[in-house]
Amino acid sequence: MVRSSWSPWGFIHQSPFRGMASSRGPPPDPGRPWVPKLVGMLWLGAVCAFLLYFLRRCEAPEVAESFGLSRRGDAPLGTVRYGERNGTLGVVGVGADGRRRKRSSAGGGADVDGAMKEKEWRGARRLPHALIVGVKKGGTRALLEFLRLHPDIRALGTEPHFFDRHYARGLTWYR
Ligand SMILES: Nc1ncnc2c1ncn2[C@@H]1O[C@H](COP(=O)(O)OS(=O)(=O)O)[C@@H](OP(=O)(O)O)[C@H]1O
Numbered sequence: 324m325v326r327s328s329w330s331p332w333g334f335i336h337q338s339p340f341r342g343m344a345s346s347r348g349p350p351p352d353p354g355r356p357w358v359p360k361l362v363g364m365l366w367l368g369a370v371c372a373f374l375l376y377f378l379r380r381c382e383a384p385e386v387a388e389s390f391g392l393s394r395r396g397d398a399p400l401g402t403v404r405y406g407e408r409n410g411t412l413g414v415v416g417v418g419a420d421g422r423r424r425k426r427s428s429a430g431g432g433a434d435v436d437g438a439m440k441e442k443e444w445r446g447a448r449r450l451p452h453a454l455i456v457g458v459k460k461g462g463t464r465a466l467l468e469f470l471r472l473h474p475d476i477r478a479l480g481t482e483p484h485f486f487d488r489h490y491a492r493g494l495t496w497y498r
Contacts (some may be wrong), residue, residue: 363468 455470457463471478483489485497
């Protein structure tokens with residue numbers, strides 16, 4: 324006969340679920356009926372804590388932190404947003420006062436807060452159709468800026484460093 328006594332491993336023998344799947348477990352200790360409940364609550368709390376931690380990790384807080392994001396739904400700096408209706412383009416940047424601004428690449432980077440409605444900036448995040456690969460001081464920035472002059476080319480404002488720093492974060496982050 325298995326004696327029911329409290330120990331750090333007590334939940335193995337005194338699982339709150341013991342009556343649900345099998346009746347082979349030991350009968351509840353009449354002297355300490357609260358122990359199984361306590362263990363069950365602790366177990367549930369641990370599961371909830373893990374779930375919360377997991378969900379927080381899914382939001383990639385370190386990504387938000389490294390890009391200076393304050394809210395969920397903010398885009399990383401340099402993210403290009405496409406307007407759904409009229410094809411307008413915005414690049415998320417930081418203004419002189421440190422506040423996040425949506426800038427128009429076609430307008431030379433002028434602030435457009437207030438001038439354009441938020442809905443015009445909402446759009447799908449897409450993977451790039453082309454990459455500029457080059458060595459340092461190889462003139463890649465100049466090439467990007469010349470290409471950006473074309474009205475059909477949308478480009479990031481900053482280097483995303485996906486392949487050398489953030490590859491492990493996956494395509495969802497890159498998009
Ligand atoms: N067409 C052309 N001819 C000659 N030199 C040019 C050209 N385009 C860019 N540059 C020079 O390239 C340097 C910048 O290169 P990158 O954009 O690759 O720089 S970075 O490594 O990404 O920071 C930068 O050099 P420095 O001014 O010495 O930094 C640019 O002046």
